[in-house]
Amino acid sequence: MDKKDKDLTSLAAIDNKAAAPTSRRGFLSKAIVAGVAVTATAGIAKKTSEVLLKEDYQKAYLNDVLSGDNVLASRQYVLMNKEEKAELLRSLFQFHKNPEA
């Protein structure tokens, strides 16, 4: 490559660089590429997070339930006498008639 060729190469590169940002095609192309890149990144991030941060749903469910079992098992039964039963029914009917109660 002689000196003349070198000069022409650098000239062409300068021309290209100057022309790209101003053309509509260049702008649209960049916008599309950026959009696609964002979509791709989001998709890959989603899939990666799903794989890496996969939760053990069964364990989470049992954490909710088993603690309750122990507490419930420790509660007292309350034997209701006749008056209490009547009072309970009366209250239930009252609440039923009045939803705001």
Next chain:
Amino acid sequence: MSEMKDKDNKGGLTAPQEKSRREFLSEAASGTLTAAVVAGAGALLTGSDEAQAKATWGEWFQKNYRLMTDEEKKESIARLEKRYTEEFGKKTTVDGTPAQEGVLFGYALNIQKCIGCRRCVYACVKENNQSRDNPEIQWIRVLKMEKGNFLPENMDKGYPDPAGIQVGGNAYQNAGVVLEGEHYYEPEQVPEKDYFYFPMQCMQCEKPPCVKVCPVRTTYREPDGIVVIDYNWCIGCRMCVSACPYWARRFNWGAPNLPAEEMNPVTHYMGNRPRMQGVAEKCTFCIQRTRQGRYTACVEVCPVGARKFGNLLDPESEVRKILEKKRVFRLKAELNTYPKFFYFMD
């Protein structure tokens, strides 16, 4: 155009068959980008199997069910029926039958009769389209407990033993001790000697704490006493799960795993329709059945007739007779939640 050609020729950037480093890098970058696009799009699309992903636009923006007009309710139900039918490959109905006048549902369970077979649990899972695997959600839990000495005459005598948990007042011996690892008991035969079984589920309180704490009012008590949840309005804050003193609410940590062939296509909007990830769920007294005059699945399946269900407003109903004639127990009476689920003995 001719100028450009000339320029390229003058510049002599590359030979026709040879690629410059810039071109090579550019092609490599675009190739990687294309691969990333395909992978990314694929990743996004694979999520479409989830029920939540299949929710239609209309479903996302619908109102709280209680505030909908009749027309909006019909639209919403039609939308869901269409989606479930497509999703599960079978004709699915979503019922919207409201509470009947003059009905207040109540439930009674004979603690003496229960043999701990857990048929109720599995019937409930099947009927109410609960997640089958990871997580395996069950609305009914049956606790296996040691019998101990639970005599009424000892109720007000003596002191509890230091070890163990007392159930039933000051009995001389421990009673109702739940053993670690006994939540999923699998004996060869039930009932086992020296044990009794204690099924737990939503108590359908008349003053439900779960309703009080719901910040978006997606859960509420219906006039027939059933506490329901509008799954589409639920924001998954888990306040209700924490507030329930009976640990009766379940939370969908992940997308429920409901195989299409096992899905019950007869559903109710407030009941057993398929749920999505991030919402709470619980027993609804099989609202899809009971509002059609049928028994709940657990009542139907119980082989020893330990479970009784009926209208508390009807003096002749079985559940009212039990309340009048039998020894009835209630859990946690001090909370004043007024549960409509009673335990009784003959």
